[in-house]
Amino acid sequence: MLSDRTISNLKKNITSNSKFNIKAGLIKCMGDPTCLKILYIISREKEVCPSDLVSILGISMPAISHQLARLKQMGVVKTKRMGQIICYSFSDTKEAKSIKNIIKTIAL
Template sequence: MKRYDVCEERCIHEETVRKVEDEMLGDEVFSHLSNDFKMLGDLTRVKMLFALSREELCVCDLASILNLSESAISHQLRLLRNHNMVKFRRDGKMAYYSLSDQHVVQLLKMGVEHAQE
């Protein structure tokens, strides 16, 4: 277990570092946070989420819109489900997906604003 304490005793701004350390959140929070953003950090998934922000869609619809295999879409939908970003309802053979809340929409909106600068 390395400590990287070379700098820790010389160059750092002790005050500032201590202050920021105090303000840091718990590891689980950061972990949760980065995992959520990771869901948005993929071209396929971000397109899927954007599409779902417009309409409820089945696997087949998404596959058609993104021009990807249904298997690929299904795999990604499972990830999104596990991260509580989408919900779904079954109707016969079909499964209809939609966003599980409005947070994703807001994040997407903010992201687009930033991207368009």
């Protein structure tokens, strides 16, 4: 049985819903085939433009942009502007590193 102190500490740790919401969003994203494909492509090519993803996946630009915006909001990808083109790559966050490891582990 947990001590009162342990229960109190656990309650404090889980009251910060924002960090749990971010983690849940990452897990949800990994369960979405389109998002997982995008992450796989970025992990293989290091830097990808949305138009490349449209060509590879055969999905509309709005659908690709939506997924990339979600990934950027969660801190998984970062952007680099090259003229009028924006390219996406993995960020240096622990979330991005975790996702890269998951992709390697499931051997896509």
